[in-house]
Amino acid sequence: MPKKIVVAITGASGSIYAKVLLDKLLAFQHRLDAVGVVMSDNAKDVWKFELGNEDYSKYPFTFYEKNNFYAPFASGSAKFDTMIVCPCSMGTLARIAGGISSDLTSRAADVILKERRRLILVPRETPLSSIHLRNMQVVTDAGGVICPASPSFYSLPPNFEALAATVIDRVLELAGLESGGYEWGNP
Numbered sequence: 001m002p003k004k005i006v007v008a009i010t011g012a013s014g015s016i017y018a019k020v021l022l023d024k025l026l027a028f029q030h031r032l033d034a035v036g037v038v039m040s041d042n043a044k045d046v047w048k049f050e051l052g053n054e055d056y057s058k059y060p061f062t063f064y065e066k067n068n069f070y071a072p073f074a075s076g077s078a079k080f081d082t083m084i085v086c087p088c089s090m091g092t093l094a095r096i097a098g099g100i101s102s103d104l105t106s107r108a109a110d111v112i113l114k115e116r117r118r119l120i121l122v123p124r125e126t127p128l129s130s131i132h133l134r135n136m137q138v139v140t141d142a143g144g145v146i147c148p149a150s151p152s153f154y155s156l157p158p159n160f161e162a163l164a165a166t167v168i169d170r171v172l173e174l175a176g177l178e179s180g181g182y183e184w185g186n187p
Contacts, residue, residue: 004034004080005175006073006112007061008105011042014087014124014149015050018043020164021086021171022059028177035061036073036080038104042089066103073108076115082175083112086122086168087149090132093123096144097135113142120174122167124149147171 005025009018025035039047039056047056057063064071072078085092085105092105096119101107112119121144125132136146149167157163169181 003032003082003176004036004073004078005032006036006038006080006083006108008083008085008088008092008108009037009039009043009047009056010085010087010089010092010105011040011046012087012089012092012124013046013050014122015043015047016160016164017086017122017124017149017167018047018056019051020161020168021084022056022061024165024168024172024179025061026059028172029060031177034072034080036064036071037061038064038066038068038071038108040066040092040103040105064104066105068104069107071104071108074104074111076111080108080112080117082118082120083108084120084122084171084175085109086120086171087124088121090123090125090135093121093132093135093139096121097138097142109144113139113144116143118175119144120147120171121145122147122149122171145174147174 073080172179
């Protein structure tokens, strides 16, 4: 069944996760109706710092400015069924948990939650304060999924991208896309 997915990339460290997610969604493009992407300014800066390039601009997805409330996924009637925030900063988590629609990312997350669709947040932060944990609980209670960027090592990943893929494959499964990644007991 074709899907409409929105990807939000925030300024949290972990641009490798966003890159691997976009790479894998590119491979799924034939099974998707639409992929919309929104990046914060900090996300672009962190990508450039951590990955040494601005290759995010080369993906064939539709990119939306962070304050473009005319983006289709800013409304429930556009029927985007899944939103992935990867990586998800603690500030973004707090705005989503508080229902504060101050930018396109937080507005789209609000729409996804109110429409009872899939919201998957991939936080990459440590340690966590009680405020972070409460915000995660609020989002979970509202129907969102918190999938921390905690890579697995039992697949013996040979490089950073393969290590990041252990998280992204799980995220894609949560989004209803079988990624064909490593599964315990099925090498």
